[in-house]
Amino acid sequence: MTVLDIQNLTVQFGGLKAVNGLNLQVQQGELRCLLGPNGAGKSTTLDLICGKTRATSGRILFDGADITNLAEYRRARHGIGRKFQVPSVFKELTVIENIEIARSRRPGLLAALTTFRTPLRGRVKEVLDRVALTDHIDSKAGNLSHGQTQWLEIAMLLAQDSKLILMDEPTAGMTIQETLKTAEIFNSLRGEHTIIVVEHDMQFVRQVAQRVTVMNQGSVLAEGTIAEIEADARVKAVYLGH
Amino acid sequence: MNRTNHYDFLGYVAFAIIILLGVPFLLGFDGFELNTFARYLALAMVAMALALSWGTAGLLNLGQAATFGIGSYVMAMHLKLAASTGNPGGMPDFMGWTNVEALPWFWQPFQSLSVTLLAGLLLPAAVAGLMAIFMFRGRITGVFVAIITLAFMVALQLVFIEEQRFTGGQNGLTGLAPLELPGWTVDTYSLPFYYLVAGCLIVALLVGMLVVRSKVGLVLRAIREDAARLRYLGYDVAAYETFVFCLSAAIAGWAGMLYTLVLEFASPTYMSVSFSLAIVIWCAVGGRESLVWASVGAILVNLAEGRLSDMFVEGWLLILGLLFIFFVIFLPRGLYGLAVAAMDRLRRSPRTEPPVPVKEG
Incomplete structure (x- = not known):
C-alpha cells in the first residue's frame, strides 16, 4: 500500500x-x-x-x-514526524519532560489542561530504556552529552509514534x-x-x-x-x- | 521538575499563610494599614498575571496594564451607577456636565452586579484574545509582541482620556458607591475586605499554578524555547499562546476590579506606560519564572515605595530604576533565582557529589 x-x-x-x-x-x-x-x-x-x-x-x-x-x-x-539535522531537543526541559512533550497523541489545549505528570511507565519507560536514558530522566536536556542528546531526540521520535x-x-x-x-x-x-x-x-x-x-x-x-x-x-x- | 514543583507548592502554602495570618497580625488589624496592604495584593495579582505569560511562554505583554485598566473601569462603572441613582436618568454626574442626553447603551449592563463581575474577567480576556489571535496566527514573537501590546495600551488610554463624555476623561471615575454584595456592604477599611482581596489573590495563584503544572505549562515552556519544533509534534502553538494571553488578561482584569475597590476610583493612569512598566519591574524583581515570587516582588517593591517615596519624593523613580538595573544585571532570575540557588546549596552541602552527573552515552 x-x-x-x-x-x-x-x-x-x-x-x-x-x-x-x-x-x-x-x-x-x-x-x-x-x-x-x-x-x-x-x-x-x-x-x-x-x-x-x-x-x-x-x-x-x-x-x-x-x-x-x-x-x-x-x-x-x-x-508525520520529523527529526532535524541539528539536534533539536528542548534544552531547558528535563529528559522526561521532553518525552512528555513528544508524546502528543492528544495535542489539544483541553486535553493538555487536564493532563498532569506522565508517570514513568508504559511507552515512556520502554522508550527511555531503549535509548538508555532512564537514569537521567530529571537531568536537563541541555546537560546531556552530544550522543545522549541524539538518543533523546530519537526517543522523542519513538514516543511521538x-x-x-x-x-x-x-x-x-x-x-x-x-x-x-x-x-x-x-x-x-x-x-x-x-x-x-x-x-x-x-x-x-x-x-x-x-x-x-x-x-x-x-x-x-x-x-x-x-x-x-x-x-x-x-x-x-x-x-x-x- | 517534580522537585521544583514540590518547592513551588510549599512556597505557595507559606505565602498563603503569611498573607492570611501573618500580615493582619503584623499590621495590628488596623483598617487603614490593611487597606494599604490590600492594594499591594491587588498589584501582586497583576504581576502574577504577567508572570503567567512572560515567565512561562516568554510572551512579554507590555500592555498588561490595559487589561488591568479595563477591569478597573468595569468595576468603577458599576459603582458609579450605584452612586448615581438619584441623578436625572440615573446618569453619572460628569455625563450631565458634558450634555449627554441619556445613559449610553454600553453603560447600561453594568447596573447588574453579576454582569459586572463577569465582564471584569471576560472583557479583558476578549480584548487580549483578539490581539493574540492576530499576533500569534501571524507567528509574531519576542520583542514585537511587547511593542504591539504597548502600542495598543497607549491607544486605549488615549481613547479613555479623549472620550470624556463617557469615561470621565483625565479625571477617571470618582465618587463611587461602596460595593453591595448580597448581604454585605463592603467596607474597604475592614478585615473582611482584606480577606476578600487576599482570597482572590490566593485563588488566582492556584488557578495559575494548576495551569503551569499541567501539560499546558510544559507546552508553554517549550514554546519559549522552540515554537517551531513544537509544531512538528502536532501542537497548535498559536492556540496555546492565545490561551495563556487570555487567562493572563482575565486575571489582570480581576486585579483591576479589586484595585478600584481599594482606591475607590478608576483613573486612566492605571493604563499608563509607567504603570505597565512598573508591573514588569515587579515581576523581574520577584522572578518571572514563579507566580508566587512575582507576587512577592510586587508586594516588596510597593512596600518599599510606600516607605521610601515619603523620604525621597523626587528620587523614588530613580531608585526604582536603579533597582531594576541591579536585578537585570546581577539577579536576572530575581529573588526566585536567589531562593533556588540557596535551596540547591542547602540540598547539596551534606554530600559532596559533582553538580550534574553527565555520563557519556
Missing part, C-alpha cells in the same frame, strides 16, 4: 527550483533512503512533506489525504558504535513505521536501506536497491562529475 504519494511536486525559491517535478511513492512500512549530491533537494523534500516549506505546485498525498496545504501541526497530527518518520542525517556526529545502535533501532522500526532518511554515510545506508532514491537537481535520478544504485552509470556520473 502506498502511504506517501508525491506527485509532480515543485518548489521555487526566487529563480531556483529546489525541487522540480518530483514524483515519489513510498510504501507502508518501508525504509527509504534519499541520496544525492549537495543541493539535490533532499532536505527540501523533507521540508515539503512535513510542512516547513510550502509547495509551489504539485500534490502530496499521505494516507489517502491531500496534505499539500495543511499547517505543519496538522500534518504532525496526521502522523508517527506513522511516517522523516530523518535528516540521523547519524551525523555519531561514533561508530552509536551509528550501529541507530541502525539497529531503525531496523526494528521498519514495518510498523514508514521511514524516509536523508543520509550520507554509505555504511549506514547499506545496513538499513531496502530501496534507495537518488535525487539530482530537484528530481529523481534513479531508484532501486542499493546494489542497483551502485551499479547505475548516471549515479556515478552525478557523484564523480562527467
